[in-house]
Amino acid sequence: MVIDEHLGELLNTQINKELYSAYLYLTFADYYEERGLKGYANWYMVQVEEEVAHAKILRRYLLDNNYPVKMLGIEQPTMAFDSDIAPLKAGLEHEHYITSCINDCYAAAVATKDYRTMKLLDWYISEQGEEEINAEDMIKDYELFGGSPDGLFSLDTKYAARTFVAPTKAM
Template identity: 60%
Template structure:
């Protein structure tokens, strides 16, 4: 939403394409977490590429807007790594899995805000 709003505010044309239904099949509970981390790393690299391009062409407004995404992706990768580590350490028992479930149930979504 933030990126789309930024593009619209700067007279860029935005086209939203269809997203294919995922076809992933996982052999265990750890595989989707690892796939999630890999996806977060991919998103981080795409944001970094956008930032580098903005830097090269001295587009400071875009760099400022992307700062939020750079910070957010750092947090997302950390969360994904922590979840994988927690799972490897504690999910070997029903009690451990229950405790992990309780831990992650306490996370709440906070809608992104970004000063412009």
């Protein structure tokens, strides 16, 4: 199969965006680690692994379809946080952005009638739905329970239990 050049560039750029997401979530984990919230730090470290896995799936897809992969530079995250909820809100905003980027890739696949790529991107669309729900739930949990030391401790303990599960093949 030959991937349309514009679509291929969008997918290649999406690899970079997934790796940037991992880099961004590392800064979230560092923030929480420094605050002594090791459960929140763990939750974002698992998120880092997920984002790297997403990038690897796209890379493999391009290689399997004879499209050259270009590894682009990863921008440095510059966010600074003044509260424990700030990374959570930044995470939701970032997931909305990534969803819009996946939607752009999908639109390009539709425009070129690239049904195989649409099938791949169907998985990413579902995954982004889960990512947004998780981010929204973390914000709601924090707003409901994070205002007291006991509530924050309980949430931190909950997030410490999260483990990475490698995604099954996206297609």
